[in-house]
Amino acid sequence: MGASAETLTGKPAPGGKGQVRTFFRRLRNGDEIAHIFTLVFALTILLLACLLVYELYAHSAVSRHKFGWSFLLSRSWDPVLERFGALPFIYGTIVTSVIALLIAVPLGVGGAIFLAEFAPTKMSDGLTFIVELLAAVPSVIFGLLGIFIIIPIMRESVDPFLQSHFGWLPLFQGPVYGVGFLTAGVVLSIMIVPFILSISREVLLAVPAEQREAALALGATRWESTWQAVVPYARVGILGSIFLALARALGETMAVTMVIGGTPSISSSLFAPGYSIASVIADQFTEATGQAYLQSLIELGLALFVLTIILNGLARLLILATTKRGTAH
Amino acid sequence: MEDEALGKPPQARSAKIQVSHLDFYYGSVQALYNVSLAVPQNQITALIGPSGCGKSTFLRTLNRMSETVRHTSVEGEILLDGENIFSVDLVALRRRVGMVFQRPNPFPKTVFDNVAYGLRVNGGTRGAALADAVEASLRRAALWDEIKDKLHKSAYALSGGQQQRLCIARALAVNPEVLLLDEPCSALDPISTAKIEELMFTLQENCTLVIVTHSMQQAARVSSHTGFFLLGRLLEFNETNILFKRPGRKETEDYITGRFG
Ligand SMILES: Nc1ncnc2c1ncn2[C@@H]1O[C@H](COP(=O)(O)OP(=O)(O)OP(=O)(O)O)[C@@H](O)[C@H]1O
Ligand SMILES: [Mg+2]
Numbered sequence: 001m002g003a004s005a006e007t008l009t010g011k012p013a014p015g016g017k018g019q020v021r022t023f024f025r026r027l028r029n030g031d032e033i034a035h036i037f038t039l040v041f042a043l044t045i046l047l048l049a050c051l052l053v054y055e056l057y058a059h060s061a062v063s064r065h066k067f068g069w070s071f072l073l074s075r076s077w078d079p080v081l082e083r084f085g086a087l088p089f090i091y092g093t094i095v096t097s098v099i100a101l102l103i104a105v106p107l108g109v110g111g112a113i114f115l116a117e118f119a120p121t122k123m124s125d126g127l128t129f130i131v132e133l134l135a136a137v138p139s140v141i142f143g144l145l146g147i148f149i150i151i152p153i154m155r156e157s158v159d160p161f162l163q164s165h166f167g168w169l170p171l172f173q174g175p176v177y178g179v180g181f182l183t184a185g186v187v188l189s190i191m192i193v194p195f196i197l198s199i200s201r202e203v204l205l206a207v208p209a210e211q212r213e214a215a216l217a218l219g220a221t222r223w224e225s226t227w228q229a230v231v232p233y234a235r236v237g238i239l240g241s242i243f244l245a246l247a248r249a250l251g252e253t254m255a256v257t258m259v260i261g262g263t264p265s266i267s268s269s270l271f272a273p274g275y276s277i278a279s280v281i282a283d284q285f286t287e288a289t290g291q292a293y294l295q296s297l298i299e300l301g302l303a304l305f306v307l308t309i310i311l312n313g314l315a316r317l318l319i320l321a322t323t324k325r326g327t328a329h
Numbered sequence: 330m331e332d333e334a335l336g337k338p339p340q341a342r343s344a345k346i347q348v349s350h351l352d353f354y355y356g357s358v359q360a361l362y363n364v365s366l367a368v369p370q371n372q373i374t375a376l377i378g379p380s381g382c383g384k385s386t387f388l389r390t391l392n393r394m395s396e397t398v399r400h401t402s403v404e405g406e407i408l409l410d411g412e413n414i415f416s417v418d419l420v421a422l423r424r425r426v427g428m429v430f431q432r433p434n435p436f437p438k439t440v441f442d443n444v445a446y447g448l449r450v451n452g453g454t455r456g457a458a459l460a461d462a463v464e465a466s467l468r469r470a471a472l473w474d475e476i477k478d479k480l481h482k483s484a485y486a487l488s489g490g491q492q493q494r495l496c497i498a499r500a501l502a503v504n505p506e507v508l509l510l511d512e513p514c515s516a517l518d519p520i521s522t523a524k525i526e527e528l529m530f531t532l533q534e535n536c537t538l539v540i541v542t543h544s545m546q547q548a549a550r551v552s553s554h555t556g557f558f559l560l561g562r563l564l565e566f567n568e569t570n571i572l573f574k575r576p577g578r579k580e581t582e583d584y585i586t587g588r589f590g
Contacts, residue, residue, distance in 0.1 A: 121399070209397070210430050210432065210434035211436065212397070213394055213434075214428075214434050214435075214436065214499075215436075215450070216394065216397065216423060217392065217394060217423055217428035217500065218423070218427070218446055218451075218500070219420050219423050219424035219447060219450060219451050219503060220420075220450045224450055228446070228450070229436060232438070235437075
């Protein structure tokens with residue numbers, strides 16, 4: 001690029017040889033080296049992504065031909081009869097992720113606002129350090145936390161409470177097992193709160209002081225300046241942190257596998273055990289016998305990939321829609 | 330002490346703001362030393378001085394914006410219409426004493442919502458009354474004709490000069506009695522600067538203005554009184570034409586003639 005631009009604007013190069021020489025002269029400047037390196041890195045990542053999709057696609061051929069589109073809509077998962085459908089897993093993945101977001105977004109964003117705007121600096125830095133440590137804990141540890149702490153609490157306190165107060169909602173009916181969608185969502189929420197909190201805090205701290213002061217100078221209270229000036233200014237970054245957290249929740253495998261119950265069923269009750277795409281793949285991949293079974297699991301992987309892309313796309317659309325009118329970015 | 334003379338400029342009309350013996354500290358670092366001055370009502374007062382001498386700090390004490398910086402403390406007295414600003418309600422004070430900042434800082438909202446913000450946050454104004462008030466503020470800021478078709482576009486789509494006048498319109502919307510401007514033209518081209526200076530002239534009819542500026546010419550052009558700050562002290566305060574023609578102190582003369590290091 002750079003070399004040819006040079007020959008375009010500078011003296012016309014006498015054929016390819018001059019171009020090559022220009023190229024090598026620029027190579028020594030480092031510009032071209034940086035150009036090539038970054039290009040190679042970017043292409044590698046692109047290539048890896050394409051390869052990944054291709055592998056998933058190619059190795060799910062049997063399953064795709066056998067079930068077609070009905071794979072996505074079928075609710076049966078029967079290794080004996082070799083009938084496979086993805087719906088319970090898609091359902092479980094989405095439901096647990098939504099529960100996780102419903103809990104983690106208010107906690108994470110609210111905590112970030114407190115730490116960035118109201119807490120004393122030392123306390124804010126200290127708490128953030130601890131929260132960021134949480135993000136580094138391996139997910140299997142969260143799974144153990146789920147099994148030994150969250151499940152008993154859910155079974156003995158939270159679920160019965162919800163049942164007795166909100167039992168008129170189909171969401172909170174039916175038998176309580178401890179494991180299930182709700183518990184998996186809660187464990188997931190604990191895992192993703194650190195992402196939302198620490199990124200949102202950074203974004204809020206980066207808001208120029210003049211934004212807050214502009215609101216204060218107009219007679220806004222401290223809270224009004226925070227909520228109406230600082231947070232909207234940081235909106236795009238906060239949404240970004242939420243999408244990152246969502247991506248993490250959708251793909252989380254280990255911790256979810258340990259607490260979701262491992263039952264491919266679709267139930268309106270959040271107390272019911274279920275399954276998610278990532279956890280069924282991890283659970284059953286080693287024991288999958290027969291091409292249809294194995295390739296159905298691979299097709300599930302493809303479905304998860306597509307689901308993540310769709311949700312990311314929607315998220316981007318949401319950002320575009322909310323930032324069209326009047327935004328800093 | 331010489332600040333007895335400083336406190337009362339010659340032929341001052343009634344003082345809108347009376348500052349007496351103001352000390353200001355960032356933590357343990359003192360930024361203002363014993364500043365006393367009377368801001369005359371319905372006039373433009375300019376504050377000049379080299380960088381870091383405390384002009385912004387002083388300006389920001391006048392609407393207590395300085396309190397947003399942690400670990401600061403202030404001693405002395407500031408009277409607004411004879412009333413101590415440290416004992417009145419903060420929100421009410423800031424509604425009466427508006428502020429325009431060095432760099433244009435519109436909210437990431439539409440032009441209309443920017444101007445409407447102060448009215449909405451203070452409650453009350455809605456619907457047609459709100460639209461009228463927004464239009465009136467934009468007209469006062471001499472911006473209406475330029476942007477009346479862009480009311481519902483992002484404020485960031487305006488030029489820098491328009492954004493700064495938008496910020497002035499936003500401040501004017503709540504009808505402040507005093508408007509503090511901290512180097513409002515430092516990021517603007519000469520034409521936008523001229524527009525804002527013109528605007529300040531018309532505003533002084535029903536508003537008292539205090540402007541910090543690095544431009545001697547600007548201070549000379551727009552203000553009736555000028556204060557010269559040096560190292561946290563108000564060295565001289567006088568009518569602008571006197572201060573610029575016959576400065577009372579060597580330091581002032583050095584600064585305004587550009588001999589200041
Ligand atoms: N937030 C702060 N924390 C600590 N010290 C500060 C802070 N803001 C200003 N100061 C100090 O107070 C002194 C006065 O600063 P101030 O901003 O009032 O100067 P200024 O006259 O407005 O300068 P300029 O013309 O460059 O804007 C400076 O020495 C500065 O270092
Ligand atoms: Mg300043």
